[in-house]
Amino acid sequence: MTRKSLHSLTQQDDFISRHIGPSEQDIVDMLHTLGVNSLDELVDSTLPESIRFEGELKVGRTYTEVEALAELKGKASKNKVFKSYIGMGYYGTLVPHVILRNVLENPGWYTAYTPYQAEISQGRLEMLLNFQQMVMDLTGMEVANASLLDEATAAAEAMTLAKRSNKKSKSNKYFVASDVHPQTLDVIQTRAQYFGFEVVVGNPETDLKDADVFGVQLQYPNTYGEVKDLTSVIDTAHAKGALVSVATDLLALTVLKAPGEMGADVVIGNSQRFGVPMGFGGPHAAFFACRDEYKRSAAGRIIGVSKDTRGNIAYRMAMQTREQHIRREKATSNICTAQALLANMAAAYAVYHGPETLRTIAERIERLTSLVRVALEDAGFKPNTAYFDTLTFEGNVEEIRSRALAAEINLRYEEGKVGLSLDESTTLNDVVTLIEVLTGKTTDLGTLDQKVVDGDISGIPAGLERTSAFLQHPVFNTHHSEHGMLRYLKHLENKDYSLVHGMIPLGSCTMKLNATAEMIPVTWPEFGNIHPFAPADQTEGYLEMITELENWLADITGYDAVSMQPNSGAQGEYAGLLVIKKYHEARGEGHRNICLIPSSAHGTNPATASMMGLDVVVVKCDENGNVDLEDLKTKAEKHSANLAALMVTYPSTHGVYEEAITQICDLIHEHGGQVYMDGANMNAQVGLAKPGLIGSDVSHLNLHKTFAIPHGGGGPGMGPIGVKAHLAPYLPNHKVRPVNESSTGAVSAAPYGSGAILPISWMYIRLLGNEGLKKSTEVALLNANYIANKLSGHYPVLYTGRHDRVAHECIIDIRPLKEATGITEEDIAKRLMDYGFHAPTMSFPVPGTLMIEPTESEPKAELDRFIEAMVSIRQEIREVEDGLIKAEDTALHNAPHTMADLTDANWDRAYTRETAVFPSRHARVSKYWPTVNRVDNVYGDRNFVCACPPVSEYEEAELV
Known part of the structure; x- marks a missing residue:
């Protein structure tokens, strides 16, 4: 036996070969196809000499997964996970484990792309529709979108909607209540400046009546926890011709009167406390709801209900004309401002708990807050008496801060006031400790609770209790057992195409490997359970990681x-x-x-x-x-x-x-x-x-x-x-x-x-190091040029650079084929689903084209499978060119095909069922089944519905 060196035996696998798809032999073979001998030669023949960076990055060597995770764990351990009562829109929450494991930690959910190809996105689209229904129900509004980035930017979007949709006021002033969250005001002021708006900050109860404004932003409950009836303020604003946006809390709305019932025009907020960790500020799914008359000015994406070619219920992204590649400079917001994964988590949280349990969670929080209120009042403090989960009072800030830090508790301190917000994760023992920190005295919860009961003490003012029903759709009242929820999540996951199924060759979108080792730190409590406004000395690990990531990115980009x-x-x-x-x-x-x-x-x-x-x-x-x-x-x-x-x-x-x-x-x-x-x-x-x-x-x-x-x-x-x-x-x-x-x-x-997601990029760079980062780019170029070369004999490659090379993506031109046969780029995109692929980017940046980006992570076998599918599709088109079949009778025109097609007793197509559903060898071995046939976009536009359809509609559709 040949003895290996000790050095080679102690070397762990580096990450480079795990991240990069083609093997070394594959790379040699692909280079040979392109007529070059090395990756260096390929790069030299592709990149202009004037842009070449010939030095070495300063990131360092490649690390193994074990090494990188250990180093990052060391940084994470420097964070101090105190009990946070800071509030301000960020709260502790209990992520149901069935959702944690099967959504947040599941690549079947997190590696999918934006649902532009609706037929292979029905699972996500259904859960996003659940999200919209949840938001509409709780806010009392008629339309909701499928999420925005955060509460503050959602408020900024509400401001621009108010200006865009207001036909009565010519003012350029926007009124913001002084009791909104300060970070929301900060973002509104930034956004307003270059729209030419003047932001007026004041007390809406006293200052609004004399203000000439086009819109108003309110907070309910406000940043200090107070719950006020906004009806009269909203009426005053409307009388002055202003539109009103209300920032709110979804959990609070399970027990509080909905803003829509007070007359609000727009309701925004953050769904974070519906089962999404604080994560040092995100990612979380903001929500944006409005009256029906403003739906075409609403920001972001809206999921709509349509039908497929068999008449079955099918979901899609609605009102596509608002997309920026159509509106361009006429747009006033960006479509790429969504948090789909987190919206899915929040909706799943609502599905799992249902209306009764959500209300119970909220009532429990209000009850615990009432215990703290009574204790504060017994100690001589005067907290607000109308509240849901947040109390604010004047007190000896430094004395309380000292006790809080000793107990590893974070409170909110502001101008001689102390604030605290309770949440779902607050326990009875937490309340005992909290009261001791606030008052300096021990307490008996039983005695306090008796006072609350005997005094009928509640933070919800008379007339503001929620009386309207919410979450009545069966989806929110069915899947409450873990088995039931697990199966529902899997049912939805099975409807979607993600990177676990195969390549998503979207040009400009870089759907590369999201390595498991990179994802693991996201759910570490040292990263997930940190409030974004926690003191700096509690976030040393975060700040160290972020600083290192900033330095790496500056080096990689050449910026300062x-x-x-x-x-x-x-x-x-x-x-x-x-x-x-x-x-x-x-x-x-x-x-x-x-x-x-x-x-x-x-x-x-x-x-x-x-x-x-x-x-x-x-x-x-x-x-x-x-x-x-x-x-x-x-x-x-x-x-x-x-x-x-x-x-x-x-x-x-x-x-x-x-x-x-x-x-x-x-x-x-x-x-x-x-x-x-x-x-x-x-x-x-x-x-x-x-x-x-x-x-x-x-x-x-x-x-x-x-x-x-x-x-x-x-x-x-x-x-x-x-x-x-x-x-x-x-x-x-x-x-x-x-x-x-x-x-x-x-x-x-x-x-x-x-x-919370920055550790992913930190891990990616640390794992690859100088060598791996460079090689990733080289192989991205190799894969793209290999596909371009292989397809160029079948489809025109629209643009090439020096030596007929492309960069990391290529565009193939479908327009000549469309003109000759009537087969469109959409037909090809849908037919690719039958072959087990997500389509490339369709009609961008050039209408009538497909833009393909394989990334460096796809192995040669997958590239060859895609090439084989595209060549096969070209042959199907050639049959139309040769007059053997009409375009409207082809599998291309009728794609994608479903199990309903396979079992259709009245099959009368010009091609066989086998051709329809098993067009390639791979499809026979590992078939991906779209769950709906081609979605009717025109029907969806003419019959706009963004709420969950009643069950009866599903039953009727199945009979079609």
């Missing part, structure tokens, strides 16, 4: 500073332009208001520019998909005096490395502008190029793309921004927990955005 606050790619775009605007203003050039954007840009780019008060000027692209330099020069010169920024994606949205990118950056700088480089395609730069060295001034980074945070079925995401040194002084700050010396306001509710 990073802000982790933006909690989505869209928020990152917004923050990037915000920093640019602040920079111009500081230099006395605040008049610069022109934003140049190539016609190929992501639709979120012009939408974000519009939100920042910038005027969008579109720059043409040439026939190769590159920025038209002559058109850019002409427009840069024309708008030189007012040029604020260029928004450019690199590699381009067309999937190529533009040769002139450094020249483009220089041109913008010559005219006094700044270059915002969209980081959506950073997956093609890491280790090979750095945007900060190419010439850009700021980029956002999609951590949910390049840096392995999963898409979660449409969120969560993180969109931190990197900036050059001259922009660093203008990065977003936070008034509740300052993170720098900047005077710029907050863009998200929490200081570090969705802190």
Whole structure:
């Protein structure tokens, strides 16, 4: 036996070979197909020399999973998990284990993509519809969306809806009650500035009657815990022609009168306490509900009910015309602002508990709060007497703080006042300890409770008790046993396509491996149970990890500073332009208001520019998909005096490395502008190029793309921004927990955005190290070029760069086939489902095309399976070209096919059932079954329904 060296025996597997799909032999074979001998040679033939970074990253070596987890556990242990009563919209919660294990920790739920392909997203769509129904029921509103990023940004969206929808008031003033959560006010003020709105802060009961405003933001219960009837205030606002938004708490609304019953126009808030950990601020699913008349101005995504071609109930994303790739600069909010995974968790929490148990949880919290109130009053304090879960009172702050810290308790302290918020996780023993901390005295809960009972003491004022029913749909009254809930969750999961089934080759969306080791720390209590406003000395582990991640990202991008606050790619775009605007203003050039954007840009780019008060000027692209330099020069010169920024994606949205990118950056700088480089395609730069060295001034980074945070079925995401040194002084700050010396306001509710998912990207970078990060990019290029090469003989590859190479994605042109046969890109997308694939990105950035991004994590066998499917589909199209079958009679036109098709006794198609459902060898061995046939979008648009259908409709549909 050949003896191995001790060194080789003690080496653990590094992570690189786990993350990268193709084996070393596969890589050799694929390189041979492309006519090159090495990854270096491939990169040299693909990247412009002017952008190449030839040095080494400073991230360090690759780590094993055991090593990286141990290091991160050491950082996590530096966090102090105190009992938090801070409140302010963030509360302890008990995550049902059946939901924790089967949703939050389940790749079948967290690796799916946004449900643009409805037929293979019915599970998530159903749970999101449950979320909408839950929100509508509890708020008393007619329409709800499928989630937003956080409560503060939802409030900002409510402000813009009020302005957009108000036909009575010409005012530019927006009234915000002084008792809203301070982080909400912070974000509203930031957003209002560049819409040209003036924010008026005051007491709505006394100051509103004399105010000329277009809208009003209230909080119920307010940030100090007080519960007030808002009816008269809302009536006053309406009499003045203003629309009213109310921020609220879903759990409180199980026992409190709904804001919709008081006349609110919009109701927003956070669903975090419905079974989602605090996680240092996120991710959590905000909600946004409004009256029916405002539904087309509502922010975010709305799930609607439609039918499939067999007449069965089918869900879809409704009102698609609001999407940014259609509205572009006319949009006033971004579609990419959702938290689908967390909305699914919150809805599942409501399904599992049902209305009775939810109300019991709320009544218990109110009862425990009443015990604390009585104890405080017995000790001579005067807390608020109308409340749900929060009490505020004047007291000796330092004395109470000292006792609280000794008991490992966090309270809220503000201007001589102490605040406390109880929650679902508060126990009787917790209440005893809390009262001792607050009063300095021991107590007997039995005696206190008798006082509450004898005195009929309640925090809910007369007339504000909830009397209306909620959550009456059977879905909220069926799955209360763990077996029942487990099976319901699995039933929904089985309807969805995710990365556990196969490749999701979405161009621009980078659906790569979300490694299990990267996901594990998310549910560690040292990360999950930390309040975003906990004292800094209790969050040392978080801050150490975040600082290290910021430094790594700065090194990877070539920037000088990073802000982790933006909690989505869209928020990152917004923050990037915000920093640019602040920079111009500081230099006395605040008049610069022109934003140049190539016609190929992501639709979120012009939408974000519009939100920042910038005027969008579109720059043409040439026939190769590159920025038209002559058109850019002409427009840069024309708008030189007012040029604020260029928004450019690199590699381009067309999937190529533009040769002139450094020249483009220089041109913008010559005219006094700044270059915002969209980081959506950073997956093609890491280790090979750095945007900060190419010439850009700021980029956002999609951590949910390049840096392995999963898409979660449409969120969560993180969109931190990197900036050059001259922009660093203008990065977003936070008034509740300052993170720098900047005077710029907050863009998200929490200081570090969705802190709980940052360990994923930390793990990703630590595991791969310098070598792995670079190789990941190289193999991403290899996989994309391999697919482009293999498909080029069957479909035109629309754009290529030097040596006919693409970057990490490629676009195939379906338009000639459509013109010749009538077969559309949608037909191909749906037919791919029969082959067991999620479709590539459809009709973006060019209508009538498919954009394919395989990522570095897909093995060669999966790439070959996809290629085989696309070639087979091309043959099906050729049969139409040859006149063998009409387009409308093809499997393509009728795709996807379901079990209902397989068992159809009246099968009269021009092709066999076998062709329909088993079009490939793989489909025979491992069949993925769509659960509905093609969804009728037109029907859904004409019959808009965003609530759970009655069971009778399902029964009727099954008979069709």
